[in-house]
Amino acid sequence: MKNILVVGSAGQIGSELTLALRDIYGGDNVVAGVRKTKPSEKLSGTGPCEVVDALDKNNLKKVVDKYKIDVIINMAAILSGTGEKNPMLAWDVNMNGLINILELAREYKMKQVLVPSSIAVFGPTTPVDNTPQETILKPTTIYGVTKVAGELLGDYYVKKYGLDVRGLRYPGIISHETEPGGGTTDYAVAIYYEAIKNKKYTCFVNENTRLPMMYMPDCLKATIDLMQADFSSLKNHCDYNVGAMDFTVAEMAESIKKHIPEFEISYEPDFRQEIADSWPNSVDDSPARKDWGWQHDFDLDKMTADMLKAIGEKHEKGLI
Numbered sequence: 269m270k271n272i273l274v275v276g277s278a279g280q281i282g283s284e285l286t287l288a289l290r291d292i293y294g295g296d297n298v299v300a301g302v303r304k305t306k307p308s309e310k311l312s313g314t315g316p317c318e319v320v321d322a323l324d325k326n327n328l329k330k331v332v333d334k335y336k337i338d339v340i341i342n343m344a345a346i347l348s349g350t351g352e353k354n355p356m357l358a359w360d361v362n363m364n365g366l367i368n369i370l371e372l373a374r375e376y377k378m379k380q381v382l383v384p385s386s387i388a389v390f391g392p393t394t395p396v397d398n399t400p401q402e403t404i405l406k407p408t409t410i411y412g413v414t415k416v417a418g419e420l421l422g423d424y425y426v427k428k429y430g431l432d433v434r435g436l437r438y439p440g441i442i443s444h445e446t447e448p449g450g451g452t453t454d455y456a457v458a459i460y461y462e463a464i465k466n467k468k469y470t471c472f473v474n475e476n477t478r479l480p481m482m483y484m485p486d487c488l489k490a491t492i493d494l495m496q497a498d499f500s501s502l503k504n505h506c507d508y509n510v511g512a513m514d515f516t517v518a519e520m521a522e523s524i525k526k527h528i529p530e531f532e533i534s535y536e537p538d539f540r541q542e543i544a545d546s547w548p549n550s551v552d553d554s555p556a557r558k559d560w561g562w563q564h565d566f567d568l569d570k571m572t573a574d575m576l577k578a579i580g581e582k583h584e585k586g587l588i
């Protein structure tokens with residue numbers, strides 16, 4: 269039996285991952301850890317919710333004791349855009365929060381810790397196309413710096429203490445349940461909301477910006493498949509590249525126009541352009557495919573159809 273705590277449960281990925289894990293392991297066995305944001309009815313109605321601040325180790329410990337937690341998933345992070353506005357906050361949350369979780373997992377001899385990483389570990393000197401698993405990691409954002417350090421720290425706990433720590437480098441994640449906040453890839457979500465609401469969107473990166481992306485159902489599958497993989501099959505631990513699709517903003521706009529022909533896009537690049545330009549166009553995820561059978565389902569057009577349908581329904585109901 270597993271008792272799982274998801275730290276950062278109210279966030280874009282955490283909110284959906286918590287529900288997916290509750291479907292598998294039972295509502296009572298998956299605790300939603302939220303910091304400030306009030307949990308949605310879906311979260312609070314399907315299992316326990318607790319206020320969890322990864323920076324407060326005593327608070328974490330109380331929740332771990334109360335629910336006999338033996339698996340922690342750390343979804344709490346300050347992303348690339350917000351990180352550049354407040355680098356020390358990003359360092360504090362992303363590093364000290366992680367250290368608290370790893371230390372607690374070590375002290376309690378937990379079964380597993382999952383710590384996601386990101387394409388933000390790469391930088392301007394990394395090969396941009398089909399970026400290999402093993403390559404140059406010299407990011408130029410504080411978010412990327414904390415993600416590289418997090419990968420290394422997780423690997424260190426595997427080697428030094430025999431703790432089962434796992435992680436994957438998420439590309440930009442696109443979803444319609446909970447909106448992302450503070451990331452560079454947020455435009456790839458906002459474009460769909462604006463297409464439904466206003467039939468136009470002004471993008472903060474230029475039309476030729478190409479980044480690796482993934483639709484939420486694939487993100488959930490990748491995360492859960494990695495969690496469930498046999499430890500002995502993992503040649504890497506905290507840094508698996510996972511890819512699904514890559515496209516430019518102009519290509520996204522074309523995909524949307526197949527459903528909303530009058531959709532218009534314009535471009536006003538801001539400081540996030542430089543961040544996007546420092547990340548790869550696409551990643552080579554063959555080690556993930558080989559070691560734990562990673563496979564994606566969604567391409568751009570399939571995702572666009574699904575996103576527009578779901579956001580369209582929210583709009584009709586007056587929810588957005």
Ligand code: SER
Nearest residue numbers: 347348386451452453
């Ligand atoms: N989505 C993240 C960001 O844009 C990348 O992992 O910051």
